[in-house]
Amino acid sequence: MLTKRIIPCLDVKEGRVVKGIQFLNLVDAGDPVELARFYDKAGADELVFLDISASHEGRDTMVEVVERVAAELAIPFTVGGGINKLEDMKRVLRAGADKVSVNTAALLRPELITEGSDYFGAQCIVVAIDAKYDEELGSWRVYTHGGRKPTQWEVTEWAQEAVKRGAGEILLTSMDKDGEKSGFNLALTKAVSETVTVPVIASGGAGNANHFYDAFTEGKADAGLAASIFHYKETSIGELKSELQKLGVFVR
Amino acid sequence: MIGIIDYGMGNLHSVCSALKRIEQPYILSGNPEELHETDGLLLPGVGSFKDAMNELKETGLIDFIKKETENGKPLMGICLGMQLLFEESTENGLTKGLGLLPGRVDRFSGVTAEGKAYKVPHMGWNNLHFLQKEQPLLKGLNEGYVYFVHSFVVQTDDRNVLAAAAHYEDVEVPAVVGRDHIMGTQFHPEKSSETGMGMLKNFCRFVEEGKQR
Numbered sequence: 001m002l003t004k005r006i007i008p009c010l011d012v013k014e015g016r017v018v019k020g021i022q023f024l025n026l027v028d029a030g031d032p033v034e035l036a037r038f039y040d041k042a043g044a045d046e047l048v049f050l051d052i053s054a055s056h057e058g059r060d061t062m063v064e065v066v067e068r069v070a071a072e073l074a075i076p077f078t079v080g081g082g083i084n085k086l087e088d089m090k091r092v093l094r095a096g097a098d099k100v101s102v103n104t105a106a107l108l109r110p111e112l113i114t115e116g117s118d119y120f121g122a123q124c125i126v127v128a129i130d131a132k133y134d135e136e137l138g139s140w141r142v143y144t145h146g147g148r149k150p151t152q153w154e155v156t157e158w159a160q161e162a163v164k165r166g167a168g169e170i171l172l173t174s175m176d177k178d179g180e181k182s183g184f185n186l187a188l189t190k191a192v193s194e195t196v197t198v199p200v201i202a203s204g205g206a207g208n209a210n211h212f213y214d215a216f217t218e219g220k221a222d223a224g225l226a227a228s229i230f231h232y233k234e235t236s237i238g239e240l241k242s243e244l245q246k247l248g249v250f251v252r
Numbered sequence: 253m254i255g256i257i258d259y260g261m262g263n264l265h266s267v268c269s270a271l272k273r274i275e276q277p278y279i280l281s282g283n284p285e286e287l288h289e290t291d292g293l294l295l296p297g298v299g300s301f302k303d304a305m306n307e308l309k310e311t312g313l314i315d316f317i318k319k320e321t322e323n324g325k326p327l328m329g330i331c332l333g334m335q336l337l338f339e340e341s342t343e344n345g346l347t348k349g350l351g352l353l354p355g356r357v358d359r360f361s362g363v364t365a366e367g368k369a370y371k372v373p374h375m376g377w378n379n380l381h382f383l384q385k386e387q388p389l390l391k392g393l394n395e396g397y398v399y400f401v402h403s404f405v406v407q408t409d410d411r412n413v414l415a416a417a418a419h420y421e422d423v424e425v426p427a428v429v430g431r432d433h434i435m436g437t438q439f440h441p442e443k444s445s446e447t448g449m450g451m452l453k454n455f456c457r458f459v460e461e462g463k464q465r
Contacts, residue, residue: 071269
């Protein structure tokens, strides 16, 4: 049986992991490879690296990071951030990433999804969606530019469009819940998960094992992504998984 | 020495780094003469069956692979590379495969026999059930989790080629296949933590032992 996946997300800026990483026993807590190795040992099923570099130099550094991670680790990983054209996808995937995630660039030019999917296969293309509830729409609206600009898209419609164009997976972030640690947005996750035929990764709001449990059951998510609860060692992946196992969730 | 067959299909980087990690000497080449000098062949691959067969044909590698395996050289296919070992696939129209193992490759239907819809691709970690513990890739390993990403699945009537399977919805997914010195994994061993790396090591050991036979 397929397991539910637990995915830590690392923000990387100019080749260094940012956000306070409070682990002991790490020689260099800002080194993405060191952290990747840590999470691999801890039982992470996949990793997501989000490149938040502002400069071209930073992006070049990211390619080096990808090469080093691919050389040392035997688990799959996704790279997002700064992927604006097919060339960017090629650089990252050829350096050894297993998947790329696209967000704003795909909304600005949806053909990018198809180009990537045709070239590398749908399994390599993750479409990341930032969504926020909208009273007027009576549903969740999709945002671009890290949640700063609203689009015309309703979330399930955009998710369907993305899959139709070749997305192999949806990384769904609830802007309402992000950083709250009060649980994933279950209604949103369920709405998207029931609409699309590809796996959905729930993101935004994870605070404890019960939140993951709810996302996998009520939210029908295939995977759960979190950053701060792992980085600040509020929950270890091992503990999270053994709690989920007790609750009857199938995990690795 | 292992020869990784480079025919322009997908990401070979991760297979190369996996062999580096286990300190296995290898060459990466699309040249039959160079590959002929190796002791065992790895056929990776990501992408579509049809494109892959076209690439192999254009580079003269189909005949090469058939001849080498006829002469007993070990061959391991990974993911799409494993599917290519079989007779045919329905991906993008019916395409003939290498025909080294009996069976065909079809898309997951996406619906169970009871009519329940399920997601395609089959993506993520799934646990293996060993059907033939003594198959060279599985020797000395325990049943564990491995990482799958695929939309097409092998169908075979010959249970003898099934060494390990995974279960996805109501489908028995051939995960490790093999007959004699020809074998393959549907999942990515180089992305499947210890269990997967164990299988790569086993293949390298099998190649090494073959040299001494």
